[in-house]
Amino acid sequence: MGPSDPTVYPPVSEVFTPGTPITDADGFVGLQGRLQRAKNVLGEPGRHLLVLGEAGVGRTSFARIAAGKSPQRYHQAGLDDSFDLLMTRLLAPTSDSPRPGGRQAWDLVDRQEQPPPVLIIDDVDRASPRAVLEGITPMLRALSDSGSTTKLILVARRDRPFPDALGGAGLRLYALGLDRLSEDKLSEIVTRGAKRAGLEVTDELRERIVIDSDGLPGMTHALCLEAANSAQDRDSRRLTLGRDYVPALTALVDSLAPSLRQAYEDATVSRGQSNRFAHVLWAGALCAGPSFDLDELERILTIIESRPVPQQAYMRHLGDLIKRGLLARLRERLYRFADPAMRVYVRLRLRAEQPGLMGEDPLQLALRY
Numbered sequence: 001m002g003p004s005d006p007t008v009y010p011p012v013s014e015v016f017t018p019g020t021p022i023t024d025a026d027g028f029v030g031l032q033g034r035l036q037r038a039k040n041v042l043g044e045p046g047r048h049l050l051v052l053g054e055a056g057v058g059r060t061s062f063a064r065i066a067a068g069k070s071p072q073r074y075h076q077a078g079l080d081d082s083f084d085l086l087m088t089r090l091l092a093p094t095s096d097s098p099r100p101g102g103r104q105a106w107d108l109v110d111r112q113e114q115p116p117p118v119l120i121i122d123d124v125d126r127a128s129p130r131a132v133l134e135g136i137t138p139m140l141r142a143l144s145d146s147g148s149t150t151k152l153i154l155v156a157r158r159d160r161p162f163p164d165a166l167g168g169a170g171l172r173l174y175a176l177g178l179d180r181l182s183e184d185k186l187s188e189i190v191t192r193g194a195k196r197a198g199l200e201v202t203d204e205l206r207e208r209i210v211i212d213s214d215g216l217p218g219m220t221h222a223l224c225l226e227a228a229n230s231a232q233d234r235d236s237r238r239l240t241l242g243r244d245y246v247p248a249l250t251a252l253v254d255s256l257a258p259s260l261r262q263a264y265e266d267a268t269v270s271r272g273q274s275n276r277f278a279h280v281l282w283a284g285a286l287c288a289g290p291s292f293d294l295d296e297l298e299r300i301l302t303i304i305e306s307r308p309v310p311q312q313a314y315m316r317h318l319g320d321l322i323k324r325g326l327l328a329r330l331r332e333r334l335y336r337f338a339d340p341a342m343r344v345y346v347r348l349r350l351r352a353e354q355p356g357l358m359g360e361d362p363l364q365l366a367l368r369y
Contacts, residue, residue: 009198012229016193018222022061029189029217031062034176038066041174042118046144048152050166053178054159054340056216062178063120063153070117070151077127118151124166125156137169144172159328159340180215180290189220194239199228204241212351214290214344226251249352253345260345267324279304280317284327284337285346286357291336304357 022028028035041047049066053059064072121127124136136154143150154166158177166173181189187210194201201209205227213220226248231239233247253261268278283300284292294311297318301309318335321327328338337343351358 015197016221016225056218067118072118076122122155
């Protein structure tokens with residue numbers, strides 16, 4: 001059978017790829033307008049790109065696709081990255097660690113026979129402030145002022161403190177924000193992926209995957225992949241809610257980001273008969289949106305514990321979860337999960353372990369199993 005045979009499909013692990021960035025624009029749903037704007041910016045002399053968004057919205061995929069077919073070098077910044085180390089890892093990844101002094105990185109740029117058209121620095125907000133101030137910002141200016149064709153794409157999380165030093169880049173750096181995808185766009189990811197992989201996904205399952213993805217396309221890919229693996233285990237190409245989603249949830253909760261699981265378990269270790277630390281996290285995850293106020297939190301806590309839970313009864317737990325870095329205070333009486341992936345993780349854990357809390361009444365968040 002040749003590649004045109006309609007019964008030959010790629011492996012589902014090549015269609016749904018939660019662990020790797022998407023590099024094909026055709027597989028990137030919902031942001032074509034922003035992609036075109038990014039490509040236009042990169043085509044303007046002296047302009048560079050800053051991609052902002054929450055974890056899981058596809059920032060890295062967006063940056064890689066925006067670079068187009070141009071040769072590119074990619075590096076994910078770490079907490080220990082000086083500017084020298086950043087540039088060494090981008091331009092000479094097999095060389096020895098750079099010497100301190102600040103000139104070696106520029107020497108690496110100068111020694112490139114053909115400067116790479118696109119340099120992508122992911123998680124630039126994790127690099128040291130000194131690396132940004134003394135290296136990245138001056139490099140932006142130098143590339144722009146010299147008329148270099150080399151472009152810089154910086155990727156940062158919107159929910160982390162923004163590197164103040166990048167403010168010095170001025171109009172040279174165009175900031176483009178990515179939001180969570182709408183349910184229609186997430187549904188399109190499921191439908192298009194299933195068609196490409198030769199799978200049939202029931203309407204109920206598609207709706208459940210969309211709801212539980214919480215606007216994050218990476219989670220949509222993960223849920224689809226696990227459900228497809230479950231169907232494959234029973235030698236079926238039809239994915240259903242009852243037969244494939246429960247195993248998918250179990251597999252995903254067991255495997256999803258061990259750091260999330262560890263942080264959750266450390267924060268919710270039983271401190272008594274009623275584990276209100278867990279209940280506060282559950283209530284936050286069951287709120288209608290990514291952010292929640294105390295009134296909504298209290299209403300859902302009352303449902304969880306089947307009794308009134310006044311504010312003074314849970315503020316200590318809320319404060320402790322903020323100190324532990326699971327929750328964050330936006331302003332007075334308004335909170336959110338510090339990492340949006342934690343909200344999704346808690347919801348999936350509830351879906352697997354406490355399905356009654358995810359029922360239609362009274363929370364009306366999802367269909368029944």
